[in-house]
Amino acid sequence: MRRKVRRTHGDIFRRRSLAVGIILALVASICVGKLSYMQLFAAGSVAQAATASRTVTKTVKAQRGTIVDTNNVVLAQSVERYTIYADQVAAADFTPVDCNGKNESTCHAIDGKNVGATGPAAVAKLLAPVLGMNTMELGGKLVGTNRYVVLKKNVVPEVMRAIQKLHLSGVIGYELTSDRQYSDDGLLGTILGGVDAAGNGVAGIEKMANKSLIGKDGSTSYQRGAQGQQIPGTVTESVDPVNGGTVKLTIDWDVQWYVKKALKDAQDKTHAEWGIAVVQEVKTGKILAIADTDNYVAGTDEAKMNASKAVTAVFEPGSTGKLITAAGLLQEGIHKPTDQFQVPYQIQLDGQTYHDSHEHGVQNLTLAGILKESSNVGTVMASSDYSLEKRYDYITKFGIGQSTGLNFPGESNGQIVSSYKDWDKRTRNTVLFGQGYSASALQMTNVVATIANKGVRNGQSIIESSTDAQGNDTTPSVKKSQRVVSEDVASELMNMMESMAEQYKSVMNVEGYRLAGKSGTAQVADSSGALNSIIGDFIAAIPANDPQFVITVALKDPEGIYGGTTAGPVVGTIGEFLMQKYEVPASPERTDAIPTEW
Template sequence: MLFSLCIGKLSYIQLIAAGSVAEAATASRTVTKPLQSQRGTIVDTNGVVLAQSVERYTVYADQKAISEFKPIDCDGSNDSVCHSIDGHDVEGTGAAAVARMLAPVLGMNAMELGGKLVGTSRYVILKKNVVPAVKRSIDKLHLAGEINYELTSDRSYADDGGLMGSLLGGVDSTGTGVAGIEKMTDASLTGEDGETRYQRGANGQEIPGTRTESRQPVDGGKVKLTIDRDVQWYVKKALTDAKKKTGAEWGIGVVQQVKNGHIVAIADTDTYEAGSDEAKLNTSKAVTTVFEPGSTGKLITAAGLLQEGIHKPTDHFQVPYQTEVNGQTFHDSHEHGTLNLTLAGILKESSNTGTIMASKNYSLKKRYEYITRFGIGQSTGLGFPGESRGQLAPYQSWDLRTRNTVLFGQGYSASALQMTNVVATIANKGVRCGQSIIESSTDAQGNDTTPKTNQPVRVIDESVAKEMLDMMESMADQYKDIAGVKGYRIAGKSGTAQVAGDDGALTSNIGDFIAAIPADDPQYVVTVVLKDPEGTYGGVTAGPVVATIGEFLMQKYEVPNSPARKNAIPTEW
């Protein structure tokens, strides 16, 4: 009876249940192993790699297989499978033997490593972020059943000494962008993981010929910035030098192409290494820090006055040191007698009093309208994480003083990027371009993922923009000895404004200078902002830095020299 039962069971298994039993056996041996994709690269406008993922491995052990390990002595004919240490046979078995072989390669203590190898787990991580060279050294130990790897990656950034740390940001432990451009373009840079299926033996090793399914990983796309790394480096250096020279708390610099709104450089004096915790927690000041622009805001007022036909550049004004409006007293930065100035002269002398006098018929609504049209209180369109729109309250809420301080850049705040685009709008014949920092990008499938920029908007007529450039050139001429670029004309505006200090009182100041160069055919706009510089005034402190950067740009991009200036708008009468 027993024999008959065995025959019956065997017949059932072989003839009836053979398929299901075989499938169950195969399923128990089959494993699915993920194949990790690599994160895409970030390059500058010239293709210089700024961030990339490099091949790394996580080394792990199969404790059960290690417990059964017995080294094979080398006899000269089995070099592909035998085990040795410095040409000598390996002593012992199990975890002790494996530890002796593996510890020197991993740079670990043999006793400590041996402790990790003891147990029954099939997956114990021994070391992460192992470079390919170390992985190849482990391969030569012939421990395929005992020691295994998982392909991972490590985010590597150009060794820039903090050149673009807060701009690039960084990724978290899973490789996801969490700050800066890494976060901004995460969808484009993220790849698609693959997988492979195979059957493994009793010791966890892959059984040859059993790989049934494999889907290769697809690496992430490529992001190309508008940033020129050479210009970025130079701007960073110029700011660092200016900070030391003037004792400023910090500095910000922006370089923008006039014709398309591309940001060529965006730097500050912070020195966070890309990928570091500091870079992930501190966004670029040029994007997030806002300040009262001070007298650079007079450009908006002058442009509005001309565009609305309220004044011409040559209109005459007798400008005293101070004036009173609605019980509020306003005065210029330094005492002077009554000056006979044109509107162009008011901008040249940066007169608060003259600006208020010229704006007598300039309504509150129009004041607000032009500040808004020039981009203040608006998104730049960059889409940069943490970007600030600035602060501009509705004109209906302006108090008696703010109604006039907005005329000369106080009572609202803006970022360095926004103020750069104010001058770029004038330099671009009155058209405000959407700013961009991403020149092009693709995702893992090769699809175009380049962010859309704000559409160009005409703010002032081309004729008004031309008059504004002429007036700005007269202003910049005052500083030609300390902020001039030999062979090139500059159209610019300086600004100085009181801002809140650490104590909340108006004990700090901002000095800024923004210029279009060359003035006769503007190619670039350069902005420099310094916090609490010695010398205070933007023309004296930030102006020379703008000139230094401008000179570098003219040489690097081989911009032709400017022709002599003719028929400048009169500034006095």
């Protein structure tokens, strides 16, 4: 008979202890093995993973480029600014370090005293005076669980550096931004335009030259601590931002200022609804000034939403269009300036009646006299052998209905009503005296500039030079010059225009200088669409003996109506300023005037 073995409590305990010991030894062995593997074989990858988890890459914004005038006067620039933000979670855990005289580089104090608070309240007490914010309001923004809360934008560098001295890294951060600033004060608002919130050009030169002005952002990679702060000495990669290029305009700031002032003074004097003015250099096609009576400051919503009238507004040129007709008649050999005509007040042709601006008896005028008197009837009479095709050709040759080449946002090309083949019996003759097609002030300026430039039409330009962020030349190409009329014809036209301008010496005299120009008065549509409004304009080249500049001034609904007496004096005022500024030699006495009567 087998004897039954009795197990004591001591045996059970020993067996259990042995089992636990074996299990613990096994776990320890596994841990030692894993640790050995990690140290011997996986240490590099583990370290890399840990570093990667702490590494962040931060974009460093590039500054937008600069816009300057022809004399390098800064018109638009981006200045260094910062956006200050907070980590609400880090703010909740913030405990200030009391100053003990040995830890000035890390401690926190207010006017030499300890902060006396913790968390968001302590951060607000330290930061509010520097940001110029209310402590209670700032403290409210610091409460929550958001890791990124904007506290203030467009902070200047001096304030940002003061924040750095508060030792709030990890709680308060900053991002480099920029603020677009303009010095135009309304003088070039719609020409310069503006940028959007992302810093991209959306209007004016800012849009036109955006590719040149935008920069290339940089970046920096670093390791951050548990509170999100940058760990000193851990920058692993840094790419510097490249700021945008420089755009240099043909605009002369001094001329722009004077033209704007003269235009505003004329608006006040004549009670015109609006006015526009252009100054162009004859030999180069460069625009030295382009102004209207609006006062939109660059960068504002108004400047971004409203285009310059000098660029976008189109109107029938009226009598200034007679220059194009006279040019065609002379160039085609149909008439000479001295050809004689007997011009009545009105005539009928193909069932249509044409008349001059005021009643008069029969006038004995040469072709030069017809231009001087701005006779609609005389212009129609002189054009009896001037084909419809040629009428159309010369309007287009002088640039009407075509781009100026500026490629300015919102620019109008003007419009010829239709092909000459579709002209009705009236339009075929009204185009002779500037009705039946529309043009911008820029286009009509270049009509006179072409004549003043010995018959060669230059491409117009408003950007003198430009570079992009990489320094590449991005200057826009200028339309190729082309001859429109011969040098002899251009000289005859200048002579005829000078006789016309002499009529207004009492209101448009530039002492010591001769002008050659043409006035215009044209009906335009009012707000109802009816032809109840008037554009009075005057375009002149100065000095007539050696043209340097062309000046155009147009006023809408001025008191006085006629361009010679309303816009003419403004042309004279601007011309006087130009002659003095650029020290142009005085004109010799005129001795070769073409007869205007017979």
